[in-house]
Amino acid sequence: MKIRVWINEKLYEDEVAADLMLIDYIRSKGYYSVKRGCETTNCGLCTVWLEGVPVLSCAVLAVRAHGKKVTTLEGLEEEARVFGDFLAKEGAEQCGFCSPGFIMNVLAMKRELKNPGEQDIKAYLAGNLCRCTGYMGQLRAIQAYLQEEA
């Protein structure tokens, strides 16, 4: 099937297989921030935005992105860098493998929720797993970041 997809504002047109997953399509275009962490639709690492809405690209068919705009971490470089500094200041990251999907969801949350409390933040980000930490550093980083950006 022929698809037209915008990835980070750049238009791609391709003939793709019906069962190609969006994650594999995006990676084939060189956007390597999008990764598989679990393959059971659980870890949040493959998070991208589809028309601005965070989704798991490992569970979305590439054909379903036809005519739509996909945003990956590469498309949000400056914003991601700013939040990344907050993560670093709190010592939140250890191996960093889960960061791309996590940052995509944090930035989506920032757009969607107004003044989220601690429980709102935890609920919104519950689907982003980190296996090194206990999430406390991330939580401090998010709270400091949201406060500064408010």
Next chain:
Amino acid sequence: MITIKEYFVANSLEEAYNKLVSGKNNSILGGMMWLRMQNKRVPVAIDLSQLGLNQIEEKEDVIEIGAMTSLRQMEESKVLEAYFGPLFKEAFSHIVGTQFRNTATIGGSVFSRFGFSDPLTVLLALDVKVELYGAGIMSLEKFMKLPPKKDLLVKLILRKQNLKAVYKCQRQTATDFPNLTVCISKTDHHYKIVVGARPSKAKLAYSGMKKLQDGCEIDEVAEAVVRELNFGTNIRASKDYRMHLAKVLVRRGLEELI
């Protein structure tokens, strides 16, 4: 892992239904969240996203929810909140994660009749009908008892009720499948008690409901619920543990509700 040969975007319900029944393994796609993990070869995957089924519409006596509505849309819906309070938010927010619920559809959840389903536990405690393209309109409870048959779920029809409800579940960790789910609703006239993830699919507990109606004590009601329903063992929890959980969650739910 699933393989799909052809992707078919339907332009009408009729077209979708005809395509579905034209081949034994043709499948309707909901959010594809669980479908994709099955070992299945699908000759034609049918997409309903062009049919405007992703809407929650308020009608005079009912609220209609299209089959392609995402779980997150339901959780965030002001219309549903107005009639059912935070019920959907409380029940759905445990399901995997925000990103997952942005694409998981209510049609996929309901039609698949998964045992672990939080949505089915909640919906059974309300007054819900399903509209199927082939079999027509029937109560959700009746639909859940039917053997699996190819059909196209169009929408859910929720009757507006003056209702209070509580949702309880227990999970090994946040966002995991539930070990047990309980929803109890109360209207002016009667109570409904639903227990799901036993691990088989959600069911109404009529003997417990009757005891409640007759004014029995909460512990007696919980005992009756556990006696009536069947519980089983799987990788997450044993039968005995589930029976214990059911008693506790039903009791807690009733204490909150009464």
